[in-house]
Amino acid sequence: MSQSLFYLIAFLSIFFSLLVIFTKNPVHSVLYLIITFFTFTIHYILLNAQFLAIVNFIVYMGAIMVLFLFVLMLLNLNKDAEPAKSNLLKIAGVVAGMCLLVTLVGSVKALNVSNPVVLNNPNLGLVKNLGKVLFNEFLLPFEISSLLLLSAMVGAVLLAKKEA
């Protein structure tokens, strides 16, 4: 039951992320990306990581993608506005893409099937356990990443001000 559900959701994730790339209209792309994030939320729930699921839901679907959509709606991009690319750029793009594909296929072939990871505590993803782990074992990395976010915020405000 849970395994077939996983395959269904995994299929949907890949399907919608492909649609993100292949749709012409940027607003449609963003909407497909939102659906892709939603399937990720379902993956987290299947992994019993409820907190991560809901945070992914709030932060990615509820905040970041709203901003993306906001900007794209203001820009109102369409095909006419898209700059024509030269043939040289197109050829370079094809070559680079092929190289990436060969590397990816090669590395996937080189992989062995790993043993399934068994968690010591299957309830690790619940809020209480996650909080305890974050604030006991990983306190320093947690605080440093919060500082990083703060500095990014200050930088964004500085950039937005016209005369700093």
Add this chain to the structure above:
Amino acid sequence: MEIAFVIEKFVFITVIFALSLLVAMYSTLAERKIAAFLQDRVGPNRAGPGGMFQPLADGVKMFLKEEIIPTESNKFLFIAGPSLAILTACIGSAVIPWGQDIQLFGRTIALQATDINVGILYIFGVVSLGVYGIMIGGWASNNKFSLMGAIRAASQNISYEIPMGLSIIALLLVTNSLSLKDIVEQQHGFQWNVFYQPLGFLIFLVCAFAETNRTPFDLPECETELVGGYHTEYSSMKLGFFLFAEYINMFVSSAVMATLYFGGYNYPGMDFMNNLLGPTFGPLLGMGVLFIKIFAFIFFFMWVRWTIPRFRYDQLMNLGWKVLIPLAIANIVLTGIVTALVNGF
């Protein structure tokens, strides 16, 4: 999972959906009646005794009107907008505990669709999704006034989500739980959270007004500047869905405020009444008390709408970013200090 459990949940969720739609339907009548009362008019009084059937008449009108889809619009997204708006409005009620466990037909039934242990965050997530319906609908209409309305809605929702989240954090410092069932149980009797978090409640209330796009924060549909705002191009039941979603949102956010800050189904002397009435009618009385609180909040929403004029857009942003967010952060710090002092470090 036994089959009886599935049936029980199915019936319960259907009842809750029907109830929220019914309340939303009669909120439209209540809005007009209260507006009439505040402006010293009579209000709708033709359909049925005292205008009782006015919502039905409005609904029939909405269904029967001609439906127009603009040629230059994006058809799929044009239809998806109102559908999303009403969907996100409806799913918010899934984690609200409507009453204590009730004894019915020899079974103990929990009056809550699901008690997930991240209940508050779930509600927060649903609130943040609510803006998509408006944004998609406004953009797909291919009309500059709709687009302006959609963009206003998006920036307003994002701005007011932040103080709302911060006020919830201060509340969590008091309750130590994310599950709505736990939070309600802790407020047993008269120990309501509003007495411990008065400032947090005020911030949450203001943000709830902004998130439901109610006056004084109804700039997305500001008719003096934007014709009709994000639903300018909509007609028939699709317009009805947008308007109806606002009333459902109002109902759900009233329920959330009653649950988080005003004790949910708790009331002073509830143990005595529960002993008196037994395990079937006691919880039903509690549910009735919760609904009285919800109706009081809905009345408050309407009272404010017909009393206070709309903000200007820069005033709205100033209030959100320069007043509410610093206040909410100060509230968190204060709550943290007091909690540490009470618990003896």
